[in-house]
Amino acid sequence: MLAYALILMIAAAQTDQTVEVRRGTRLEVHQFAGDVVVKVWNRDAVRVEAEHTDRQSVDIRPGDQSLVVRGRTQSGPSRSMDFTITVPAWMAVTIEGTAADVSLEGVGGDVTVETNRGDIRVRGGSGFISLKSVQGSIRLEQAKGRVDVQTVNDSIQIADVSGDVTAGTTNGSIVLERIDTSNLDAYTVNGTISFDGAIKDKGSYRVTTHNGEVSMALPEKVNATLRVRTYGGSFRSSFPVKLDDPDRRNRFTLTLGDGSARVELESFNGGIALRRPNEPRPLTGRERRDRDRQRQNGQPPPPAPPAPPSAAPAPAPNPNPNPGLQ
Amino acid sequence: MTMHEEWTDKLSEYLDGELPDAERRQVTAHLETCEDCSRILEELREVVAAANAAPPVEPSRDLWAGIAERIASPEGARPVVLSGPWRRFSFSLPQLAAASVLLAMVSGWAAIRFMPREVSRPPDVAVAPPPAQTGEVVLTAFSSNDAGYDAAVADLERTLLEQRARLDPETIKVVEDNLAIIDRAVSDARQALDEDPGNGYLSDYLSETRRRKLDLLRRATSLAEDLN
Secondary structure (H helix, E strand, C coil), X not given: CHHXXXXXXXXXXXXXXXXXXXXXXXXXXXXXXXXXXXXXXCCCEEEEEEEEECCEEEEEEECCCEEEEEEEECCCCCCCCEEEXXXXXXXXXXEEEEEEEEEEEEECCCEEEEECECCEEEEECEEEEEEECCECCEEEECCEEEEEEECCCCCEEEEEEECCEEEECCECCEEEEEEEEEEEEEECCECCEEEEEEEEXXXXXXXXXXXXXXXXXXXXXXXXXXXXXXXXXXXXXXXXXXXXXXXXXXXXXXXXXXXXXXXXXXXXXXXEEEECCCCCCCCCHHHHHHHHHHHHCCCCCCCCCCCCCCCCCCCCCCCCCCHHHC | CCHHHHXXXXXXXXXXXXXXXXXXXXXXXXXXXXXXXXXXXXXXXHHHHHHHHCXXXXXXXXXXXXXXXXXXXXXXXXXXXXXXXXXXXXXXXXXXXXXXXXXXXXXXXXXXXXXXXXXXCCCCEEEECCCCCCCXXXXXXXXXXXXXXXXXXXXXXXXHHHCHHHCCHHHHHHHHHHHHHHHHHHXXXXXXXXXXXXXXXXXXXXXXXXXXXXXXXXXHHHHHHHCC
C-alpha cells in the first residue's frame, strides 16, 4: 500500500503557470478529456493550473492574438487532465474537447465551447456565444449577445440571457427562462420546450418539437400573432383566448394586441400550452423522472420549478377547461 | 473576384451567424469602415425582416393540388434551390412573395451577388418556377420520394460509415439512436402526409424534419473529421 502511494506521488505532476496577456487576446484551450474550469480575476494575465501525471504536459503558447493551452500525453493513448484557468473578465474564450466537462464562471467576452462528451456550464459571456456538445447537457446563464446552443442527446437550459437565441437538440428538453430576445429559434425532436421571456413587438419566435409539450408564458399585454400547429396534440391555455378560426383546433392563428410579433409554436405529437409568466412551467422529462424516483424512494418530491418574479397578480381560476376553444 | 467582392460574399453568412469567429471579426471590422458593405448588409436585413413580417397564410387545398400538378410537369422538375446561406430561413408563400419584391428593389449588383445559389447539398426548400399565366411564386416541399434527399442522406451515411472507426462506440450509439429518433419523426410526418396529401403544414413539417436528419448527419461526419 505504501509502495503504491509512493508510486502515485512520483507519477503525479502539477502545472501552475501565469502568463501576462494584452487586452484583446483570446484564450484557446484544446483538451482531450477532463474538466476545464474557467474563472475570472482582475489581472491582465492568465493562470493555468493542471493536475496530471509525469507523462503528461501542458503546452502554453502565447501569440499575438491568442494564448493557446493544450494538454499533451507524451506516450501512449491520450489521457484525461483537469484544468483550472483564471482569465481576465474581458477575455474571449474558446474551448475544444473530446470528453471534456466545461464550466465557465463570470466570463465577459465571446465564448465558444465544443465538446463531444461532456456537460457545458457557462455563466456570463457577451458578443458571440456558441456552445456545442453531443452527449452532454448545456446550461447558459447571464449572457448577452448572439447565442447558439446545440447538443444532441441531452437537455438545454438558458436563463437570464438577452440577444438572438438559437437552441437545438434532438433528444432532450429545452428550458428558456427570463429571455430577452427579438429573435428565438428553439427546436428538439424528443422533448418538451418551455419559454418564459419578453415577446417584443416585431420579434420572431419559433418553438418546435415532435414529441413533447410546448409551453409559452405570455404576459397580459402582448402584441403577437401566434401560429399554433400540432397534429396529434391539443391546445390549452390557462387564460381565456379567442381563436381567429375556432373550428380549427390543431392548427390555427391567434392574434393578441396588434399582432406585431410573430410567434410559431409547433408540436407534432404533443400539446401546446399558454400560461402567464407568474405560473410555473411544466416539468421536463428528466425532472419528472427525478420526481418519480424520489417518490419511489420515499423522499419528499422536489419543489416545482420556480415561477419568475412578477408584479402581476395571479389570474383568476378559469372555469373553462379548454378556454382556447371556447 | 475583386477584393471588395471577397467581403460582400461573406455578408450573407455574416448575417446568418455562420462565419467562423476570426472571419466574423474581420467582417465586423470591415463594416466599420466600408459604407457600401454596411448599406448592403442593411438591405439584406430589411429583406429578411420584411419576409419574416409578412402575414402567415396557409395555402388552400386547391393551391396544393395545383402544386402537385406542377411538380409532376417538366417545368416543375426544375426547382430553384433555396439553400446555402439562406437555409436557416423558412418562408411561407406571402413571405416569399414579399421577399421577391424587395429583392428586385435591391441594387442589381447586390441581387446578383446574393441571389440563392445552386450548391451540391440537397434542396431543403424549393421554389417552383412561376407559371407563365399567373406569375405566382409557389413554395413547394419535398415530395415523399425526394431522390435528392435520399441521395444526400446516403452520401452522408456512407461518409459516416467510412469514418466510424474515428468515433468512440458510445458516440456512435448516441448518433445512431438520435438518427433513429429523427427517422421515426420523419416516418410520422410522412404517414400523416400520405393520409392528408394537401396539408401544407405536414408538407412543411416533413421537409424540416428531414433537414434535421441531414444536419445531424453532417454534424456527426464533421465530428469524425475533426478527430482525424
